[in-house]
Amino acid sequence: MSTTLHTYWRSSAAWRVRTALAFKGVQWEAVPHDLRANAQSAPDYVARNPQRLVPALEIDGAVLTQSLAIIEYLEERFPEPPLLPADLLERARVRAFALAVACDIHPVQNLRVLRMLKKRGLDQAVIDAWACEVIESGLAACSRLIADRSGPFCFGDKVTLADVVLIPQMANGRRFGARVDFPRLEAIEAAALAHPAFAAARPEAQADADPA
Numbered sequence: 001m002s003t004t005l006h007t008y009w010r011s012s013a014a015w016r017v018r019t020a021l022a023f024k025g026v027q028w029e030a031v032p033h034d035l036r037a038n039a040q041s042a043p044d045y046v047a048r049n050p051q052r053l054v055p056a057l058e059i060d061g062a063v064l065t066q067s068l069a070i071i072e073y074l075e076e077r078f079p080e081p082p083l084l085p086a087d088l089l090e091r092a093r094v095r096a097f098a099l100a101v102a103c104d105i106h107p108v109q110n111l112r113v114l115r116m117l118k119k120r121g122l123d124q125a126v127i128d129a130w131a132c133e134v135i136e137s138g139l140a141a142c143s144r145l146i147a148d149r150s151g152p153f154c155f156g157d158k159v160t161l162a163d164v165v166l167i168p169q170m171a172n173g174r175r176f177g178a179r180v181d182f183p184r185l186e187a188i189e190a191a192a193l194a195h196p197a198f199a200a201a202r203p204e205a206q207a208d209a210d211p212a
């Protein structure tokens, strides 16, 4: 099986897929695309992902895009260990949490949106405040979604898709200077980062990491 991930060390969406690959024990090779240099718009990449976004996963000659669709594919192809609970209602709740981040926080403050705001003449301070408000209100809602849960991870003792999506968003929030000090979310983050799959997927652990 050949598996190539088009990634960028600091991309939250690629980070989700890196975590899922590590969690499932799938070996992969990285093709990094430097988003700061707009490498996601290079014609050979656009041929793979017309959305000009990372990640894209090439697996056995097929190209998959959209991090959550990729993770659901991995979940179905490599069911063990699972990222979704067996119970139908719990699966829906885990997916709802993941989508609260992936649809309602991340895309509203991602690079292309902030660049569009800049192009339209908004001050950087206003743009940063936009990003912080989206992140803080979104994470507050996430925290409430799991307020009645206990255990080290979002939905109890087992890692789920919810944790896979939450952890990059916490780091992304800090990068923007947003308040991410929701005690339960920070405790989940600490527990997750102690897990080898999450540790391997961290931006700093990637070959293309360039914190400068």
Ligand SMILES: N[C@@H](CCC(=O)N[C@@H](CS)C(=O)NCC(=O)O)C(=O)O
Pocket: 010, 011, 012, 013, 014, 035, 040, 052, 053, 054, 055, 065, 066, 067, 068, 102, 107, 110, 111, 112, 113
């Ligand atoms: N919904 C997409 C989002 C992908 C996405 O926004 N990727 C960002 C990095 S986290 C990107 O490639 N940004 C480049 C840009 O905005 O130009 C997914 O989950 O895969």
